[in-house]
Amino acid sequence: MDVTPPKRSRPRIDRFAVFWASPSLVWQVAFFVAPLVVLVWMTFWRVKNFKLEQDFIPDNWIRIFSSGFFYDAFLYTFWMALVAAVLITLIAFPAAYALAFIASPRTRTLAIVALITPFFTSYLVRIYSWQIILAEKGIINGVLGLAGISPVNIIGTSTATMVGYVTLALPLVLLIQLFSLSMVDKRLVEAAYNLGCGPLKTVFKVVVPSARVGLVIGGTFAFLFAFGDYVSPLFLGGSKPPTLSILITDQVKSGNNWPRAAVVAVVMVITLMATLTVMSAVAYRRRGGAR
Amino acid sequence: MSVPIMTLDKVRKSYGDSVAVHSIDLEIAKGEFIALMGPSGCGKTTTLRMLAGLDKPSAGEIRMWSRVMNDVPAWERDTPMVWQSYALFPFLSVLENVEFGLKQRRTTDAVGRRAKAMEWLDRLGIAGMAGRGIDQLSGGQRQRVALARALALEPEVLLLDEPLSALDAHLRVRMQTELARLHGELGITFVYVTHTQSEAFAMANRIVIMSEGRVQQIGTPQDIYRAPATRFVAEFIGASNILSGTLKESGAGGIVIENALGRFRSAGATGIAVGQDAAFVIAADKIALTRAADPAEPGLDAVTGTVAAEEFIGAVVTIHVDLPDGRSMFVQKQQNEVGRLGLARGDEVRLAWHPQDTFVIPG
Amino acid sequence: MNAATVRWILMGYVLLVFLFILAPILTLVAFSFNVDRFPALPWGGFSLAWYEAVFADETVSTGFRNTMIVAVTTAVVATFIGFATAYVDYRYQFTGKRAYLALASLPPTVPVVILGIANLSFMAAIGLSGTLTAVILGHVVIAAPYAMALIRIRLADLDPAIEPAAWNLGATPWATMGQVIVPFCKPAILSSLAITAAVSFDEFMIAWFVSGIHETLPVRILAMLQGQVSPRINAVGSLVFLVTVALVVVAQIAVFSWRRKRPLAGGGDG
Ligand SMILES: Nc1ncnc2c1ncn2[C@@H]1O[C@H](COP(=O)(O)OP(=O)(O)O)[C@@H](O)[C@H]1O
Numbered sequence: 001m002d003v004t005p006p007k008r009s010r011p012r013i014d015r016f017a018v019f020w021a022s023p024s025l026v027w028q029v030a031f032f033v034a035p036l037v038v039l040v041w042m043t044f045w046r047v048k049n050f051k052l053e054q055d056f057i058p059d060n061w062i063r064i065f066s067s068g069f070f071y072d073a074f075l076y077t078f079w080m081a082l083v084a085a086v087l088i089t090l091i092a093f094p095a096a097y098a099l100a101f102i103a104s105p106r107t108r109t110l111a112i113v114a115l116i117t118p119f120f121t122s123y124l125v126r127i128y129s130w131q132i133i134l135a136e137k138g139i140i141n142g143v144l145g146l147a148g149i150s151p152v153n154i155i156g157t158s159t160a161t162m163v164g165y166v167t168l169a170l171p172l173v174l175l176i177q178l179f180s181l182s183m184v185d186k187r188l189v190e191a192a193y194n195l196g197c198g199p200l201k202t203v204f205k206v207v208v209p210s211a212r213v214g215l216v217i218g219g220t221f222a223f224l225f226a227f228g229d230y231v232s233p234l235f236l237g238g239s240k241p242p243t244l245s246i247l248i249t250d251q252v253k254s255g256n257n258w259p260r261a262a263v264v265a266v267v268m269v270i271t272l273m274a275t276l277t278v279m280s281a282v283a284y285r286r287r288g289g290a291r
Numbered sequence: 292m293s294v295p296i297m298t299l300d301k302v303r304k305s306y307g308d309s310v311a312v313h314s315i316d317l318e319i320a321k322g323e324f325i326a327l328m329g330p331s332g333c334g335k336t337t338t339l340r341m342l343a344g345l346d347k348p349s350a351g352e353i354r355m356w357s358r359v360m361n362d363v364p365a366w367e368r369d370t371p372m373v374w375q376s377y378a379l380f381p382f383l384s385v386l387e388n389v390e391f392g393l394k395q396r397r398t399t400d401a402v403g404r405r406a407k408a409m410e411w412l413d414r415l416g417i418a419g420m421a422g423r424g425i426d427q428l429s430g431g432q433r434q435r436v437a438l439a440r441a442l443a444l445e446p447e448v449l450l451l452d453e454p455l456s457a458l459d460a461h462l463r464v465r466m467q468t469e470l471a472r473l474h475g476e477l478g479i480t481f482v483y484v485t486h487t488q489s490e491a492f493a494m495a496n497r498i499v500i501m502s503e504g505r506v507q508q509i510g511t512p513q514d515i516y517r518a519p520a521t522r523f524v525a526e527f528i529g530a531s532n533i534l535s536g537t538l539k540e541s542g543a544g545g546i547v548i549e550n551a552l553g554r555f556r557s558a559g560a561t562g563i564a565v566g567q568d569a570a571f572v573i574a575a576d577k578i579a580l581t582r583a584a585d586p587a588e589p590g591l592d593a594v595t596g597t598v599a600a601e602e603f604i605g606a607v608v609t610i611h612v613d614l615p616d617g618r619s620m621f622v623q624k625q626q627n628e629v630g631r632l633g634l635a636r637g638d639e640v641r642l643a644w645h646p647q648d649t650f651v652i653p654g
Numbered sequence: 655m656n657a658a659t660v661r662w663i664l665m666g667y668v669l670l671v672f673l674f675i676l677a678p679i680l681t682l683v684a685f686s687f688n689v690d691r692f693p694a695l696p697w698g699g700f701s702l703a704w705y706e707a708v709f710a711d712e713t714v715s716t717g718f719r720n721t722m723i724v725a726v727t728t729a730v731v732a733t734f735i736g737f738a739t740a741y742v743d744y745r746y747q748f749t750g751k752r753a754y755l756a757l758a759s760l761p762p763t764v765p766v767v768i769l770g771i772a773n774l775s776f777m778a779a780i781g782l783s784g785t786l787t788a789v790i791l792g793h794v795v796i797a798a799p800y801a802m803a804l805i806r807i808r809l810a811d812l813d814p815a816i817e818p819a820a821w822n823l824g825a826t827p828w829a830t831m832g833q834v835i836v837p838f839c840k841p842a843i844l845s846s847l848a849i850t851a852a853v854s855f856d857e858f859m860i861a862w863f864v865s866g867i868h869e870t871l872p873v874r875i876l877a878m879l880q881g882q883v884s885p886r887i888n889a890v891g892s893l894v895f896l897v898t899v900a901l902v903v904v905a906q907i908a909v910f911s912w913r914r915k916r917p918l919a920g921g922g923d924g
């Protein structure tokens with residue numbers, strides 16, 4: 001008599017699952033991870049007679065790190081991004097608070113639409129528009145002139161760059177704050193009032209701590225956006241002084257030195273990764289863990 | 292016995308380290324209305340999902356007639372299910388929901404499909420809703436759509452997972468009647484999961500009581516009600532008093548259990564050895580209630596105690612009695628019977644019963 | 655100061671914030687109709703001349719055509735990838751899922767200037783430098799995460815019993831996908847098509863680095879910006895703005911239509 005072997009359930013490959021899981025994996029590895037890997041690799045190439053040659057030399061890193069303008073640009077970019085993060089967080093908070101706790105649901109919905117829309121639309125032309133507003137003979141100075149006030153010089157300064165950063169990041173930061181404030185239990189706020197907490201004290205003792213994660217995430221995004229932005233420092237700040245993104249484009253478009261641009265880009269990526277790590281530790285640290 | 296329509300043979304299901312169902316053996320006969328009952332989390336849904344092929348047994352075998360079903364995918368089976376949440380397709384109309392299964396089979400054309408779906412909607416009394424969206428239906432109507440959707444496939448077995456749990460009490464009773472009627476008319480097998488006793492007892496021919504992934508008892512509602520096999524079943528059914536003690540005698544004439552309240556007789560033999568812990572079970576409605584001062588009826592076992600509380604549910608009254616050793620028992624009587632006694636809290640009463648009405652379970 | 659005054663001050667502040675957000679857009683549109691060559695006050699007079707100039711400009715119409723090709727292709731591919739990823743997240747548990755999802759959602763957090771230079775060298779290496787295909791490949795990377803997020807939000811509302819219910823009625827997983835999951839996700843898919851198209855329509859950095867001579871419209875605008883300030887930029891900017899706003903608003907209408915009973919942020923009023 002035949003003895004049929006015990007049926008063992010082979011680990012069958014679920015073709016259905018593989019079909020749906022692979023597109024994103026394949027695409028992001030091929031067109032997101034691979035270019036970044038090439039970027040890192042390229043920092044070790046050489047440029048000879050304006051031609052790129054594969055190599056493995058540390059020269060580009062040495063050149064970049066031994067040039068003063070790189071440090072200046074790095075510190076300026078980092079500082080500006082930091083200021084932007086704090087400033088935008090501060091600008092957004094009262095508005096987010098008002099929309100979360102005072103505005104009617106209708107107003108809130110309208111506000112959300114009005115914030116999502118600019119996040120996706122025409123950053124480039126909006127910065128151009130600020131150029132018109134802030135220019136030497138622009139709208140602000142036009143209005144000031146009518147009032148008999150002498151013109152102010154904004155365009156080409158760090159202030160103008162900052163206006164651009166706020167334009168870029170404010171809608172998203174406001175949305176994130178609004179979302180996290182909406183999660184704050186309104187009863188908590190009322191309880192604080194009942195316990196004799198003044199309104200301002202309630203905001204700082206109850207609302208801000210409860211919305212901390214949202215505030216930190218919002219600020220982090222503001223930093224991220226400002227740190228990587230190219231348009232505002234160029235068209236509003238007049239690339240004086242240049243930021244890291246301007247260094248990159250200059251190296252590529254005029255200098256034709258891709259490897260050195262790649263070095264700057266890799267430094268940016270490392271900085272952003274470090275910032276994200278630190279900030280997520282801050283956001284999700286246990287309450288009262290560090291005092 | 293002829294071949295069961297469905298067989299679970301030492302079926303087990305585990306998720307990682309946690310075991311949802313331990314080695315279940317169960318044979319389901321054609322045409323029966325079998326209820327799986329037990330507290331939440333005891334593995335009823337898991338068992339039903341394995342019958343439908345939605346979960347794969349970790350061990351053991353599931354057969355339909357004599358075909359082994361373990362590796363047959365859910366969509367190649369013919370065991371439609373009625374879901375606790377109804378799981379109706381929200382973007383389809385009532386009619387399209389009912390047509391869904393027929394469409395997958397491709398046995399009829401669009402016209403035949405429509406006719407059949409309408410026939411089932413009509414049968415369940417919701418033909419007027421055919422064109423509506425699911426969100427325009429009440430809970431009871433959704434329930435009927437879910438039933439029509441499953442029954443339109445005209446299966447041999449219908450699986451139901453707590454189908455009435457989302458309905459209000461009034462509707463639940465009406466649907467019970469309706470399900471029982473459908474079962475009778477169609478002659479197909481119903482496997483019905485519930486954690487509500489009244490549903491199982493009202494409709495099922497046979498009840499499987501489960502606890503923590505194990506079968507505690509399989510039997511007719513009568514069996515389970517009158518002779519719970521384990522302490523768990525007795526407590527879960529809740530209609531009985533359980534008095535524990537030590538088994539003192541065991542023989543052809545019955546057994547004797549002793550505890551602080553006295554010696555109590557019970558009929559029948561058990562596997563429990565003399566000297567071991569045991570308990571006997573006496574149904575609350577099998578107990579005679581008299582004032583302690585009244586003469587005792589000969590041939591009965593009895594305890595005395597004081598009335599602690601009375602609860603009225605409809606015409607039935609439940610009287611809780613505190614016993615001298617700190618335990619308590621309860622008695623269920625028709626209100627008019629108890630009214631005669633004119634009891635008040637603190638009154639001394641005697642509870643008496645026939646030994647042959649009791650059952651012994653391991654302590 | 656009583657509570658009502660505080661409320662008024664706060665709402666006034668909100669108004670100011672929105673004024674700041676809207677100011678550049680209003681200025682942009684207004685000056686596209688100003689007859690003066692240099693956009694400044696006082697107002698010179700109404701004119702459509704700049705629009706006429708833009709419509710006559712062949713680089714603009716070529717740019718627009720390129721942008722449309724890129725945006726439509728990107729929208730379709732990114733929505734498909736986003737849908738697939740959202741479904742995998744909804745349906746499966748597996749080791750490495752966190753890393754898988756992180757990879758799928760991270761790209762928008764990387765500055766586009768970095769993606770631009772990375773793509774530049776990469777596309778050169780695989781011989782796609784200077785093609786619209788290269789632009790599309792890069793745009794899908796940053797657009798797919800938005801598609802995934804939108805469709806995932808929709809799937810969160812799908813009763814987990816629905817899919818097994820379809821299998822139980824005889825539908826294979828493929829049939830269930832076509833007859834149940836996709837129809838259920840339709841509003842999110844529409845919304846995702848619009849948003850991903852908008853993301854691509856607006857992207858100028860990756861496109862600038864890899865498109866070569868095949869300029870897209872935003873790249874053309876970037877080039878115009880590097881020249882003289884001109885109301886032609888206002889005109890073309892207004893047109894681009896109109897298209898993206900239309901796309902984003904369509905996307906939001908689709909989202910709100912399915913979340914009518916659940917406002918996106920509803921914690922404020924009880
Ligand atoms: N997919 C799953 N993964 C892990 N544990 C599960 C899963 N499904 C069910 N369980 C566990 O199995 C046990 C039985 O669940 P279930 O069959 O749903 O119980 P019932 O339907 O009787 O309430 C529960 O403890 C439950 O937590």
Ligand SMILES: [Mg+2]
Nearest residue numbers: 332335336337
């Ligand atoms: Mg269950």
